[in-house]
Amino acid sequence: MSKFLLVKCECGSESVVFGDSKTDVFCSACGNEMVKASGGRAKINCKVEKVLG
Ligand SMILES: [Zn+2]
DSSP states (O other): SSSSEEEEEESSEEEEEEEEEESSOOTTTTEEEEOOOOOSSSSSEEEEEEEEE
16 A cells, blocks of 8 residues: 555644554644554554545
8 A cells, every 4th residue: 555645633633644663653632643664554543534546
């Protein structure tokens, strides 16, 4: 999934993340771990609102 994704945290904050992110991404509002890097494909721990391509 090497695409940019618009993800939405449980707290309602939206972020744009890379689907193959090599680093963990945390919500800037509440600190929830939104994306977990796992070598290859990143694991998305929140709702994907939109695939930006
Ligand atoms: Zn949040």
